Amino acid sequence: MQSFEINKEDLLKLHAALEHGDDELHEFLQEYHASEIAILFEKLDVADRERIINILPADVASEVIAEMDEEHNPGELLAGLDPEKRSEIIDELDYDDATDIISQMDEEDQQEILEEMDEEDASNIRALLTYEEDTAGGLMDTDLIKVNIRLNKKDALDEIIRQSEEMEEFYTIYAVDDTDMLLGIVSVKDIIKARANAMVAELINTDFVYVKADLDQEEVARLISQYNLTSIPVVNNDMRLLGRVTVDDIIDVMEQENTEDILKISGVSEDEELSGNWKDAVKSRLPWLIINLATAFLAASIIRGFDAIVVKLAVISAYMTIIAGMGGNTATQALAVTVRRISLSNLSDKQAYNTVLKEILVGLINGAANGLIVFFVAMFYDQNPKLGLVLFLAMTGNLVVAGLTGAGIPLILKRVGIDPAVASSIIITTFTDCIGFFLPLYLASKLLL
């Protein structure tokens, strides 16, 4: 089986079905999984999306809406439905999905939808709306299975079956006391296998991993990954159980964080939608380019200071672009390794220090190796061994600076609490450009004029 992608045939069939009546459309849709319909939606206008949502049974419709990409605005779609259908769909949505979608709507639509809902659902969603989107609280679902520790095996099983009626999947049963304080976790298997008169209190595992609601989602992802969890309970400061974050939410978080890392390191605003239009792209990238233009003028102003040598030895301006460029690439390499390392684990001070030392050493060796090549080119092609020496020293020096800044700057940013990925190649290469122009020009003006 391959992951779903839209092909022409699907689209042709979809458009044909849309032109025929609702019956054909209904039949067509039955061939597709809700997450596939959500992908097909990318190709349809809002009117057709609404028509399809109205045809689908509420449980499928809610899944389609939950699976829609944020950029295709599921909130708008939901707000446009007639109130009855909308209520049915919201009833079927998990609280965390419903909250995500409602949080995207404007204030007025939010109020209207919350007022339509039954008291309990509305107050649950209102509570979830108070958490920051990128924290454990913003990510969690309040639907979970919990049993009181004083229940016996039979009552606990009955309770689990009762609570699981409305849930598709559950992994762990949470054991709480009368005040909803989380005391332990237990699996269905352990309950099934227990002797008939066992109590929940005897069966629970009290050594479990949990998070507070305000923990950053990246840290939640790291815990789930480190301890191989399928879900993690979310508690408030008094250890009262608020919800759970499941591993499938974490997969979305990881994809999102990885996209942000790769964009930021390349000088693209983390908010740019990958499939956004050109206007968004210009808005997200032009500011970075203008910053880069300013830093490039800074680097170029160094060249202006050495007009004498450029005029006397025109070939130096070809070589200095090579040295600056190689510095930029070396810095980008060091940056990529360091940023990725920081995002996978927290480095101790000693590890950070060793990382920088390593990158300086790597810069020195790679600089000397490439410097040697440039030396030979200058000696044999330009017949100028002194120029070769200048270029060898400049290349080595610049690649050492490249290693130092490529590793050092993201580590410093991390220490002072700034996202290390904003140390994008644009910022780092300012250093390697400046040093890459200055070193050959300065050394040449001293040794060759």
Add this chain to the structure above:
Amino acid sequence: MQSFEINKEDLLKLHAALEHGDDELHEFLQEYHASEIAILFEKLDVADRERIINILPADVASEVIAEMDEEHNPGELLAGLDPEKRSEIIDELDYDDATDIISQMDEEDQQEILEEMDEEDASNIRALLTYEEDTAGGLMDTDLIKVNIRLNKKDALDEIIRQSEEMEEFYTIYAVDDTDMLLGIVSVKDIIKARANAMVAELINTDFVYVKADLDQEEVARLISQYNLTSIPVVNNDMRLLGRVTVDDIIDVMEQENTEDILKISGVSEDEELSGNWKDAVKSRLPWLIINLATAFLAASIIRGFDAIVVKLAVISAYMTIIAGMGGNTATQALAVTVRRISLSNLSDKQAYNTVLKEILVGLINGAANGLIVFFVAMFYDQNPKLGLVLFLAMTGNLVVAGLTGAGIPLILKRVGIDPAVASSIIITTFTDCIGFFLPLYLASKLLL
């Protein structure tokens, strides 16, 4: 709760415990989760690791070894243990983890360990060793819960409880016929809730997602993410059930694939260990730098062809570095967005075409905006409006090329079956360097000489 990181206190206590007897060490270790001990191992030499493994109960020891990072060589550790302890640990390991570790050993150790194991385990692992590491088969575990469709509710539950004895977690029950052909899936909940005389065949869901053993792991990850699965069954060409891939394995795959993407796009070999030593780093990066040096000479040779204009108008060499550098950054932005987009979904031909068009348009607009700034600097600072015009045209032209290559090259690579992330900034910037030098020099030599 925060994810575990080694702090000085832990390390001091660990070293103190190592110097005291085994009892203190044992007591110390009880405070830590297996995945935490695996992290502590990074700070210990092989002798201390062995000593700790020998003290730990086999189930914890096997978890520690399974959690160890590949670069710290769990295979070597396992091979060094005495055979009895080793057998105990291997018995506790999941087949997929055991296979991963054994596959890293040399042939001789592999044979020795496989011969020590009982027949069934050895043949299971031998079978797993035949799959490529980065396919569904290489990722899957053969431990799973399966029931024959002809069982009734009670026998099925008994069978599930029996099979689950040796498993920590399971999510889905697989329903097979007498020949082990996979016919459907069912949850424990559905079985518990079924009426007493229900048969498995009536309870199963026959519309499920599965993969063949040779499917690439990235595609497996995409399916699990797209359909929000906790596990996915792996079958052979006759639909016989071979194993299952679980979502926690996928998290590791995603981390690994994302690391590879970010390294490749930055011109670092995908195999470089993030925390490897300087020798590995030089080995993985120097080849890319030397390729870049060759391409930089190519770009620089363009400058050599325009000696006349460089000598007459020395300031042009400062400006051309700005134009080339801005092209490199624009191309890197387009590249990051395109590579990330390709790795999250498969683009249709039309989407690919539109992506390139969009990036050309973005390059045109950003080029004109930055070109205008450069135009004004040349006009007011250098008092040379003609130079300004040359620079405006060169900047705009180079940023259009940057958009075209930054989006076009990875898309072409993807079409011809090459990993698009190898279109690293090193390759792409060769184009923007060449055009970035050529355009201002050529236009200046035509308009200003």
